[in-house]
Amino acid sequence: MEQDRVERTVHIAATTQRVWEILTTPEHIGRWFGSGTPATVDLRPDGVMVLEPAHGERYLTRVVKADPPHYFAYRWASAHPDVLADDTNSTLVEFYITADGDGTRLKVCESGFASLTIPAGRERFASYESHSQGWTDVLQGIAEYSETAAEHGTS
């Protein structure tokens, strides 16, 4: 499952403590993930963090672990607004905060796309057994393949 993830890193000229504050306090979350309104956050394990990326769009994420100022993880059911994230409907979002010179290295990983439960009614089409190849490979292959297919000019 190593490749079933998106991973991004940024260097920040601020202390790990400061980055932690931005990541986890309501008014800041409301700004980096939201429409500006302070978010509702309960940082205890299984606590709910409400994310509102846009007006009328609301996600009930579930905190997995908050270990200040090093690690913050929550589950996010991005395909299911207003539904509390659980192990089957969501991806895992993890932040790794490490001191890096004078500043901080912040890494985010979102993983678990391939194990998302398929919406009701789609089950008979679904087969998630074969993930061993990794989604990046699959998508890479598809991208290359698409270009080839395009050259063939199928219509």
Add this chain to the structure above:
Amino acid sequence: MTTVLLGQADELFAALAEPNRRLILERLGTHGGATATTLAGDLPVTRQAVTQHLAVLESVDLVSSAKSGRERRYTVHVEPLTAAASWMNQVATQWDTRLAAIKALAEAPLPSRPTPKEKP
């Protein structure tokens, strides 16, 4: 919106999760279209299995078919594939945007306090 994209990608991923279905797509691309019989001759599966896989692929609009004599001839749709391939990139791009926002907030000067810092 993100939600819609994820929903669509979900179905595509499900359809593409089966290795034989990916093989079928590749074969269709190579041949520029084929019937179930032709595909079955080319793959380690029965014609019946190929037909079922094609039905799944057609349900998510990855292939389309048209009658050709006594059989149906299948062709590939490139657009959904391209969409699926670019989807992970979109997720990554959204995180880049959020990380940039976090960086900007963290690096912004702290708001001035009501009481001056240094007063002897």
